[in-house]
Amino acid sequence: MLLIRIFFLLLILLFSCQKTQNYSKILVFGHAGMGLEMSNSIYHNNSIEAIELALNIPGSNGVEIDIQQDLNGVLWLFHDEKLDNTVNSSGCISNKTTAELENLIYLSHKKEKLRKLAEINFDNYPDKTIFLDLKFWNSCVENYSSAAKFKEALLLLNINQKDNCFLIIPNELFLDEFSNDFNVLFASDNFDLANNLLVQDTLIKGVVIRNSKINSNQVNLILNLKRLIFLFEMRSPKGIKSALNKNPTGIISDDLRAAIIQKRN
């Protein structure tokens, strides 16, 4: 009898009303490939396999990728501050040479290789937008990496000539270094700071902000400045729905499939 009661309770929990809205204009992107810290994702975040899947999956408008720079100036696709427990090595990317990083693999089921940014062929995806989230912080030395060196490496890959590529800059100190040559978005959890920077600096194309740190009125304020606004950190259907309801330019979702489905509905 208890089991039957639990069964009915589950049925009631599943039935709930929901209003439908039109989200067709909102763009949908994968966070670090098919999602960050998604334990059930087939591929590891920032692996070339996850990025290609996110770019090829119908309904996706692009992908966000995390970028770090090694001692030789080569740019790598990697999210965490340290390599420990993620790949078969330890320490920080900023303290390693290209040779040391070349044969590293992720400690995941598929054992994907750690890859360079140069291995992504942007020309294969002319209709997709690619966000490069630049990770300047070196947690091994508790200091920032050189922005000038980052810029040099990006220029070498002609990122400045790619209209479908945006740089995400997480610190206002580095904005000036990049905003003249690249499409630049400022990433911050502080809406007031982001809003002030957008008012002052017309070269900044928009802002990337955590979904939980902004409401729909604030989204409208950014849109009224004729700038782009992208929300990130949402994985549940409820979170995705709340982000879509704010009507931003786009959402960077940790569950790309769920975001595409929610957008369709």
Next chain:
Amino acid sequence: MLQKIQNERRSLQKVSEIWLKVMRYIFYFFLIIATQARAQEFILKEKSHFFGTEFSISYRSNEIFHGINYSLIKKRFLLFTGIKFGVKSSYFQLNIFPQFNLKSAYFIFNKEGIKKNKTLNLGPMLLINYGLQRIEKTHSFTDLIFGYEFNIGDKIRFNHNLGIGPYIETYTDQLNNRQKLNSINIQFSIGLNYAFN
């Protein structure tokens, strides 16, 4: 384009409404048998037919699956066939999609007469799931799950299974190339069955 979206939404709404009706009948069905079954002395035959409902969750997908099924238990063999619907968050969001199930099990452990004529069965099972989901284009998901099946009860039986196996997703990408993704999946299910012999 707008017309296409509206048509799709209408058809999904229709499916959702039908599913809601089915769910209502399941509710009434179990409401009746819950009040009747205790009063009956029921002895299962060697070959018993069951109608039931089952919930399942799997590691690889973020959905809860729920559906109806028919199963046949002949001595120690179980043959199960069912249809489930994956639910993203609620039926009313119209995000439901179908999954077809075929399962067989052999009960190595079979104990009759425990606690008021209840029967307990436990044994290995093989389950095949085939699901279809529209993510802009249709993706198909095939599971082959190896694990154990457990059930207990008499006329009303509680069943549970847990298993692991390959998981294959196939879809057509934006360049119209057929893509195939292979990985491993773990599935957990619980359900209730009613024997109608």
